[in-house]
Amino acid sequence: MTGREAWAFLPLTVSGHAVGACVVSWDRPHPFSNDERSVLTSVAALIAQALDRARLYDAKHQLAQKLQTALLPSSLPRVPGLDVAARYLPASHGMDIGGDFYDVIRCDEAGVAATIGDVQGHSINAAALMGQVRTSVHATAGVPPSDVLSRTNRLLTDLDTGLFTSCVYASLDLVHHRVDLANAGHLPPILRRPDGHTEVLDPEPGLLLGIDRDTEYRTTALHLPPGAMLALYTDGLVEVPGTDIGDAIAALADLLSRTPQQSLDGVADALIRPHEHTDHRPDDIALLLLRMSPDGG
Numbered sequence: 001m002t003g004r005e006a007w008a009f010l011p012l013t014v015s016g017h018a019v020g021a022c023v024v025s026w027d028r029p030h031p032f033s034n035d036e037r038s039v040l041t042s043v044a045a046l047i048a049q050a051l052d053r054a055r056l057y058d059a060k061h062q063l064a065q066k067l068q069t070a071l072l073p074s075s076l077p078r079v080p081g082l083d084v085a086a087r088y089l090p091a092s093h094g095m096d097i098g099g100d101f102y103d104v105i106r107c108d109e110a111g112v113a114a115t116i117g118d119v120q121g122h123s124i125n126a127a128a129l130m131g132q133v134r135t136s137v138h139a140t141a142g143v144p145p146s147d148v149l150s151r152t153n154r155l156l157t158d159l160d161t162g163l164f165t166s167c168v169y170a171s172l173d174l175v176h177h178r179v180d181l182a183n184a185g186h187l188p189p190i191l192r193r194p195d196g197h198t199e200v201l202d203p204e205p206g207l208l209l210g211i212d213r214d215t216e217y218r219t220t221a222l223h224l225p226p227g228a229m230l231a232l233y234t235d236g237l238v239e240v241p242g243t244d245i246g247d248a249i250a251a252l253a254d255l256l257s258r259t260p261q262q263s264l265d266g267v268a269d270a271l272i273r274p275h276e277h278t279d280h281r282p283d284d285i286a287l288l289l290l291r292m293s294p295d296g297g
Contacts, residue, residue: 006030008040012048019052071131077106081174081293084114085264087272089285091236099126099165100234100286101134105141110175113141113148116232116288117167117186117209129156129163133209137169145169145182149206149217153184156210164208168232170290172224177292179224182217184209187235187245190253194227194294198257200249227294229267231256236283237275264289 004025012020022044032040076084086102099119107113115137119126136152143151148169156165166186172179181189181201185208191199203220224230231252238248252271259270268289275285 003027008032010040010044010047012044012051014048014052019048019055022047071127071134072101073103076104077112079104079106079112079174082112082172083264083289083291083293085268085289087268087285087287089236089272089275091284099130099163100236100284101130102232102286102288103134103137104288104290105138107142107171110173111142112172112174112290113137114170114172114230114232114288114290115167116234116286117165117184118234118284118286119165120163120208125161126163129159129161129165132156132159133165133167137167144219145171145180146217146219149182149184149209150215153207153209153211153215153217154213157213159210161210164210166208168203170230170232172290174292177224177226177228179222179230181220181222182206183220184217187233187238187249190231190233190249190256191222191224192229192231192256194225196257196261198253200253224292226292229256229264229289229291231271232288232290233271234284234286236285237271237287239283264291 005028006026008024010022010024011018012022024040072088076086084104088100088102099121102116103114105113117133119130119133133152133156136155137148140148140151149167152167165184167184168186168189169182170179170189181203183203183205185205188203189201191201193199201222204218206217207215233252238252239245240248255271256267259267268287271287272285
C-alpha cells in the first residue's frame with residue numbers, strides 16, 4: 001500500500017539512550033550488503049549525535065531565557081505622578097544571555113529611583129553579576145546617585161569577576177520636578193521636553209563599575225517639568241555596524257521627538273519596533289521610559 005519495497009529502520013541512540021528513529025525506504029526490493037549496513041549504521045550515529053546536540057542547545061537556550069527573565073523585574077511599581085514603561089529584547093543569535101538590566105525603585109512618597117545598565121559579555125556569569133548589581137542598587141537607593149554608583153563600584157571591584165558594568169542611575173523628585181543623574185560609562189540619557197523637543201543629556205561620565213575601587217562619580221541635577229520624558233537605554237538599541245554611535249544616538253533622539261504623544265507604552269513600542277522583527281539583532285536591548293505626568297498625578 002505504501003508503494004515501497006524495502007526499508008531500513010535505524011534507531012538513533014546516544015550513550016545508550018534512544019533519541020529517535022530514521023527510516024530509509026526504496027521503491028524496489030533492495031538487498032543490503034555489509035558495506036551498506038555499515039554506512040547506514042554510521043549515518044544513524046551521526047544523525048543521533050546532531051539531534052541530541054540540537055535538543056541540548058534548545059534546552060540550554062530556554063534555560064538561559066528563563067534565567068534572564070527571572071533576573072529582570074517582573075513588574076514596575078505604580079507611582080502617582082510618574083508614568084513608566086520598559087522593554088527588553090534578547091539578542092537574536094547565540095545561546096548565552098546578556099547582562100542588560102533596568103529597574104525602578106520606590107524610595108518614598110515623593111522619590112523614585114531608576115537605573116539601567118549593561119554588564120560586559122554574554123554569559124551566565126554576566127547574568128549573575130547583573131543580579132548582584134541590581135541588588136546593590138536596591139540596597140543603596142535613596143542616597144545621592146553618586147554614592148549609589150560608588151558603593152556599587154566598590155562591591156564589584158571586591159568581587160573581582162573580571163567583568164565591567166556600565167550604569168546610569170537617576171533619582172527623581174516628583175514634588176520639585178527634578179532629576180539627579182550619575183553615569184558610570186553608560187550611554188547618555190535622552191530628555192524629551194513637553195513641546196516634543198529632545199536633548200541628549202551629558203551627565204559627566206565616570207569609569208565603568210568594577211575597574212577602580214576608588215573611582216568617584218558626580219551627580220548632575222536637571223529640571224524635569226510635567227510632561228517631560230526621560231529615555232534610558234542600552235547600546236543594543238543604537239549600535240549599528242559602520243555607524244558612528246553619536247549619530248545613532250541622535251537618530252534615536254529624532255525618532256523620540258517625532259513619536260506622537262500617546263501612552264508611554266505606545267512610545268516604547270515605537271522605539272523598539274525597528275528592532276523587533278529582525279534576524280540580525282547582535283546584542284540585547286533594554287529601554288526604560290519615565291515621564292512626569294502632565295496632570296501631576
